Amino acid sequence: MAKRGEKKNLRGRAGRMQGGRGSGRATQGHVRLWGRHAVEAALKNPLRSHHKLWATREGIASLDGELPADFPIEYAEVADLARLVARDAPHQGLVLECDPLEDVHLADVMDGDEARPIMVLDQVTDPHNVGAILRSAAAFNAAAIVTQDRHAPPESGVVAKSASGALEIVPWVRVVNLARALEELAEAGYWRIGLAGEAEVNFAEALPAGPVALVLGAEGEGMRHNVAAHCDALARLPIGEAMESLNVSNAAAIALYAVATR
Template structure:
């Protein structure tokens, strides 16, 4: 397809689909994303199967690339787009309906680059937090995030908006048994460090030179006892006594930074 203004093509499989007016309701099994970064990243992800894009003319013009011929696009006003998303959601003139990403198996991650850390989330259910963690994981080149399927938010617009495109970049592995997944990581040579405010050792003291899995629990409750028991070490971030704890997404970002810079320490 010809390029315009030097912009790259938007990829994916949506070009094979035919257009048509939508009902304004999410289709069965569909994921609805909004906001320029989330929508643009999904459009550029060849693993996404797109169903339909509702957009303002300004929203389409803001995209870094062109839609394929035959893309299912319907122009709409800002007030119409607002009816397709959560209340007061900043859609930025773009709302995309697409299929969820295909499931990824833990073995596929463990067979990858061992120098890239894995982030394990134990019952972190707030989509804003999981989205922010995905964003940090992308920034610091994490191999994947791993969650328990029943205790994690689904793909969706709030999470994708918080992730700012990282949902399409960072592999997300959902497992049935998180303790068993940690055992598989140990068998693959990963050192599992659980973040816990009551731990004696700091994260930098517990950080080895080899493969690392960072384990974080939900705010308030922290890691469950069984998950903490499957960690090789528990460690804390050395924060001021003036604060009891950090937001889980902030803690994840600091730990990932520590892993990324450990060779220069």
């Protein structure tokens, strides 16, 4: 597995935990990830700089591949690891502290590939939803997700666990102004479709040939007016009357499937 960053001596004694014990937060400037898929993907990502892995021996054994002999590991008991993560977080015997990923710019992901949509999220703040959307984006080969730098969750263990490894695969672009980002997408040839339950047009009818940017708003409030105004079309998913709406991550997965199979 790839590893960059500071090297430390191996520690084999469980229980002598360091770094934010009980807080569930990483030390300043670092990100703390947990769970097998999230940790394993981060360890394999050559763009990550790793600092330390706390783990049970069973957690280490569950990883796909071997760590370098000099990788900084501190073995611990399950209860000790629970003090390093968010309350009741399913760490699966693995907690990794690493640097956050480098910033990605919108120009870097606008490749114009009609088979690789770009997901634009307007004030989707729940980290579980963002993680689930990242997972669907990876499954359907989306080019990136785009969020505002404010009103969006930071890179975190909750996002990574919900993404099940996709945080390391799908570029995450953060922009200052979402409306301006949509203008740039249009200039690059993307057709911008906003998902809105009140729209009259079905999503399949609004879906054109060519590259697509899918725009989704927060649950309840939906897209802001200015963001919706920067879409080429608003469309709805044809769900039954028994349910008023879908969870935003479910809606994203359905829209991505529709793009993949058009």
